[in-house]
Amino acid sequence: MSILNGRILAKIIQKEIKQEIQRLKQKPGLAIILVGDDPASHLYVSLKEKACKQTGIHFEKIIYEEKTPEEILINKIAKLNNRSDIHGILVQLPLPGQNPDNVITAIDPKKDVDGFHPKNLTLLEEGKPCLVPAVVLGIIKLIDETKHDLSGKKAVIISSDIFAKPLLKTLRNRSLNTEVIRWDNVNLAEKTKTADVLICAIGKPNFIKGEIIKKGAIVIDVGTTRVGNKVVGDIEQESAKQIARFLTPVPGGVGPMTVAMLLKNVLEAHRIQTGVGNNQKIY
Known part of the structure; x- marks a missing residue:
């Protein structure tokens, strides 16, 4: 019996991502929206932040209180969609009460590095290139x-x-x-x-x-x-x-593999938006 050690494999992938980023003139950027005080969600976001810093991805964390109206989240996403230095947007799930479908659909599909935007899921179903979860x-x-x-x-x-x-x-x-x-x-x-x-x-x-x-x-x-x-x-x-x-x-x-592949998606989103870098498609 062999253990499939995700930590070891993730480190190898993150090293490759770091080397690829070092060849880029513009760093890929990831913004994560975190709503509420759920300890698990805060832990997961901190792990993603740490991985971004280790690989050279620009990272921004936007924290909102639990009862923040989803319109405010959607408006923030619209601003992030328009920023050329942010190539990936992620809403940490679960949300404490806001409708996740409405919030995720507000993300530009080209920046949907979690891969759950309906357009990306449809492209995947059709066998076309997209950002995969x-x-x-x-x-x-x-x-x-x-x-x-x-x-x-x-x-x-x-x-x-x-x-x-x-x-x-x-x-x-x-x-x-x-x-x-x-x-x-x-x-x-x-x-x-x-x-x-x-x-x-x-x-x-x-x-x-x-x-x-x-x-x-x-x-x-x-x-x-x-x-x-x-x-x-x-x-x-x-x-x-x-x-x-x-x-x-x-x-x-x-x-650990999910975090590593998130970074891979950020790099792929950067390539899609800038036309610079290697195609990161692995599925």
């Missing part, structure tokens, strides 16, 4: 690290339809027979036992046990839940290690 890119990169030919193999995603949709398309583009199921599917175990690639993103700690994982599977754990002083994934790690061929840890798996 960073978490999807991170998952794909981790799967690629296994060096396994997965053409014609079975993938099962346990998650909401909203999370799964861009991942589903990307996996099918790679000739994986992919199915999405909910955590409460009555045939859950039957389906997970057939999965050569099992991806779980439900936020239920230790929900998937080794006994319902296919022998030799690639298991990607996207879930993160704080239990006491620990962060725990959706996969029960100890039992999964006895069955899986490859497994992502929590923490240290998908999380």
Whole structure:
């Protein structure tokens, strides 16, 4: 059994990004809008800020109080859309009460480095070039690290339809027979036992046990839940290690890779807007 170490891989990717940025005359710029006092959201933004500083990406953090009207957020996004020094805009989710669809749709699709703007999701569905959600890119990169030919193999995603949709398309583009199921599917175990690639993103700690994982599977754990002083994934790690061929840890798996791929998207957004740099498409 091999651990797919997202921290190590993310460091390699960030080093490549840093080298690419050093060749640019203008630094790529990322602005993150953070609303409210949620500790997890503040932690995630601080990790993104740290990664930006390490790679040479200009970073701006705009913080708003919890009950800020969404019109104010949308007006701020409009100003960021018009700034030539800001190439990526991200609204940290979840929002404490504002409508996330309205806020995200206000972002210029060319600056939507989180990849959740409806236009980018439509382009992805149509198989056209676009900014792909960073978490999807991170998952794909981790799967690629296994060096396994997965053409014609079975993938099962346990998650909401909203999370799964861009991942589903990307996996099918790679000739994986992919199915999405909910955590409460009555045939859950039957389906997970057939999965050569099992991806779980439900936020239920230790929900998937080794006994319902296919022998030799690639298991990607996207879930993160704080239990006491620990962060725990959706996969029960100890039992999964006895069955899986490859497994992502929590923490240290998908999380660091999502941040690294966000930076990759910022660099790609910079290229799209300026016409300078190398195409960062990796999916």
